[in-house]
Amino acid sequence: MKTFFKNKQAVTIAVMISIVAIILTSTICIQVKSVEEYKKADIESLRDEELKAQMSLYKTRYEEAQKQYEDNQNKIKEYKDTENENEKAANLIEKELEETKVLLGLTEVKGEGIVVTLKDTDMATYWAKDIRNLMNELKYAGAEAISINGNRIINMTDIVEIAEGYILIYGNTRIKSPYTIKAIGDTTYLTSTLNMKNTGFVDVMESNGLDVTVEQSKNITIEPYTKGEIESKYMKEDEQK
Amino acid sequence: MEKEKILIGIVCLVLTLAITLQLRTMAGTDSTVTKAFVNDELRDKVLQWEERYEAITKALEKSNEELEKVRTASSQNDTTSKENSEKIKKNKMLLGLTDVVGEGVVITAEDGQVNGMTDNINISQYLIHDTDLIEIVSELKNAGAEAISINDQRIVNMTSITCAGNVISINGQKVSSPFIIKAIGHPEMLYGINRPGGYINNMKYTSKVTPPKVTKSTNISIKKFNGAISSKYLLKEE
DSSP: OOHHHOOHHHHHHHHHHHHHHHHHHHHHHHHHHHHHHHHHHHHHHHHHHHHHHHHHHHHHHHHHHHEEEEEHHHHHHHHTTTTTHHHHHHHHHHHHHHHHHHHHHHSSOOOOOOOEEEEOOOOOOHHHHHHHHHHHHHHTTTTTEEETTEEEEEEEEEEEEEEEEEEEETTEEESSSSEEEEEEEEEHHHHHHTOOOOHHHHHHHHHHEEEEEEEEEEEEEEEEOOOSSOOSOEEEOOOOO | OHHHHHHHHHHHHHHHHHHHHHHHHHHHHOOOOHHHHHHHHHHHHHHHHHHHHHHHHHHHHHHHHHHHHHHHHHTTOOOOHHHHHHHHHHHHHTTTSSEEEEEEEEEEEOOOOOSSSTTTGGGGGGOOOHHHHHHHHHHHHTTOOSEEEETEEEEOOTTOOOEETEEEEEEEEEESSSSSEEESSHHHHHHHGSSSSSSSHHHHHHHHHHHEEEEEEEEEEEEEEEEEEOOOOOSSOO
């Protein structure tokens, strides 16, 4: 040992290596800590995504309501302008009535959107639940009009099955594979929602061995609801305000 | 001397690599503190938009009332206009844009209570999921429901029910357990969702939620949809 310490060079090198070893060890420790911090920050950014999505939704809803409000104010003005002009008033009322029919689904509508095709195969059949989930997802993605094999989906439309592969719409109209679902809305948003990795309709169906294709279109025509008057036997307007 | 120089050289190289790696990792991470700060800002923004949204829906409600008044007034002198004005009112009710009353059923669906200390509980079994609500709403529609709401969120044509973290989002609004589902329609038919083999009955066996209660009622009031039904992608024929 004494000879070792007498050799200056050896000592210098030994000291240097020790210092380097210490630095390396502390670096590794800090590195591990950083990864921990990174994970925490990752969770915070997940909340970020949620918050951003929430804000974007409020913004969209706000803008829709704002537009409706402005439309209303215009209509109010137009009605007020029609004092003693019955024909003008009659036209305004007809126009408003037509608008409510469009929203109810009683008219043919056109617009951009997507066409989703679902096919039964020998390996796997579509259940009513799958189609219901698709409806939910399309609505989440802002679909404003939807039809399945020419049947318009309105608010109280139900989709059930009474046996495998025997699916009914409105409780009385059978639909069979292939199911052609048309939806009018923001094409990009509709497509990206359905194609969301792992959780989107396409991935979920395909992971169950089911056949699904999504096509975009600039010009979709969706059929009107043709099953008669919409029932309102049990509900009445609440006159108490 | 050569051996030592090479040794030092290698050590320096390794050290440099270690430091570089460290710097790169740090560059890729905003500290948690910064993230939390940005988070707070975003939270404030969300609250702001929520307030704006509440304000505009109130204004919209008032303007809908006024519109109905002037429309009714303008239609008094013409039978067709009077009829059409009534039809508009009815259609708005069908669209879910008015408060309604009637007989039907009320369903209470609540998350389950976790009893005692169990190590390997799957908390998911105790929760009401968006899929449960979708199925219940579907059965109600099949049973002829004319109006449905969940925690006062009216089900309209564009309504979606999705999972939003720990809560459920309906019409873009967050709702949580307990879920009060109201449906107006033929009470006996609606009550049928409680049948053996029906979804609600199955829930009692397949999950650990509080067993859902279904009650018939002669006087249910369901609130309107607060907002505008969008139609900006439906091309207007001029």
